Amino acid sequence: MVEKLEKIWMDGRFVDWDDANIHILTHTLHYGLGAFEGIRCYLCDDGSSAIFKLKEHVDRFFNSAHIGQIDIPFSKEEITNAIIETIKINGLKESYIRPIVFIGDGAMGIHPQDNPIRVAIAVWQWGAYLGDDGLKNGIRVKTSSFTRHHVNIMMTKAKICGNYVNSVLAKREVVQDGYDEAVILDTEGYVCEATGENIFITQKGDLKTPPLTSVLPGITRESVISIALDRGIRVIEERFTRDELYVADEAFFTGTAAEITPIRQVDNRSIGNGKPGEITQTLQNIFFDIIRGKQEKYKKWLTYI
Numbered sequence: 149m150v151e152k153l154e155k156i157w158m159d160g161r162f163v164d165w166d167d168a169n170i171h172i173l174t175h176t177l178h179y180g181l182g183a184f185e186g187i188r189c190y191l192c193d194d195g196s197s198a199i200f201k202l203k204e205h206v207d208r209f210f211n212s213a214h215i216g217q218i219d220i221p222f223s224k225e226e227i228t229n230a231i232i233e234t235i236k237i238n239g240l241k242e243s244y245i246r247p248i249v250f251i252g253d254g255a256m257g258i259h260p261q262d263n264p265i266r267v268a269i270a271v272w273q274w275g276a277y278l279g280d281d282g283l284k285n286g287i288r289v290k291t292s293s294f295t296r297h298h299v300n301i302m303m304t305k306a307k308i309c310g311n312y313v314n315s316v317l318a319k320r321e322v323v324q325d326g327y328d329e330a331v332i333l334d335t336e337g338y339v340c341e342a343t344g345e346n347i348f349i350t351q352k353g354d355l356k357t358p359p360l361t362s363v364l365p366g367i368t369r370e371s372v373i374s375i376a377l378d379r380g381i382r383v384i385e386e387r388f389t390r391d392e393l394y395v396a397d398e399a400f401f402t403g404t405a406a407e408i409t410p411i412r413q414v415d416n417r418s419i420g421n422g423k424p425g426e427i428t429q430t431l432q433n434i435f436f437d438i439i440r441g442k443q444e445k446y447k448k449w450l451t452y453i
């Protein structure tokens with residue numbers, strides 16, 4: 149359950165949490181064309197709060213909308229400020245931030261014509277998305293029976309609302325079977341990503357992750373690649389199969405919500421020795437130091453509020 153806070157930013161102004169409502173004929177509710185972001189703000193070691201890679205998230209929000217031919221009626225600067233103000237007004241030191249742009253009510257039917265474009269920003273408190281134990285000891289995942297989007301059916305570079313029907317189906321299926329998360333294969337059967345995370349494996353000290361061709365360009369993915377390269381770890385962006393995943397030395401997911409979550413088992417086969425591996429833990433430690441403002445070199449990734 150999301151714990152109720154004070155205010156939500158809607159179409160340029162703050163409204164009370166309970167008043168952030170929409171009409172039942174909201175176009176996006178029926179047909180799924182809208183776009184969202186997932187951003188995190190962390191409490192730093194010095195007591196301040198900082199948003200991780202805010203510019204990258206705002207840029208991707210606008211890209212997602214552009215791909216969906218949705219004109220956000222605010223500038224990037226306005227959205228950036230609104231995100232910061234929403235955190236401040238709710239008095240949170242640490243939060244998950246969810247901007248969403250959607251097509252409002254007006255015309256019904258598939259073609260939205262001149263329906264208003266609406267934007268909202270909500271924040272809430274969110275701990276480890278895949279659980280504290282998962283973050284520490286790794287999670288158990290299962291290959292989904294659902295295939296990830298074909299690049300010409302859904303737009304895979306955008307966090308478009310409707311894209312997540314596939315994610316919800318995949319997630320539900322594996323959770324009902326007792327697993328923590330789903331690995332989803334692409335239309336050709338190669339490992340693609342998870343329901344809201346990118347995937348990495350390690351092989352003999354190298355990192356490997358599927359290329360961006362049909363996956364969401366994760367900001368955590370990009371950060372992990374930079375951190376790895378800075379430490380002299382080779383990064384290979386190449387497709388791999390599910391059995392290559394089974395025999396990987398280590399595996400982990402990355403995402404704003406999931407952060408860096410180790411994978412300890414895939415389809416009932418343990419990965420490595422069944423515990424988070426050395427490279428995974430190293431990357432995790434550096435990542436958590438970065439977001440807490442403890443790594444001078446990466447402070448440029450933080451927007452202090």
Ligand SMILES: *Cc1c(COP(=O)(O)O)cnc(C)c1O
Nearest residue numbers: 344345346364366367368403404
């Ligand atoms: C958001 C998301 C990711 C992770 O992206 P981040 O920018 O790291 O949060 C990966 N895959 C999908 C499908 C996503 O929606």
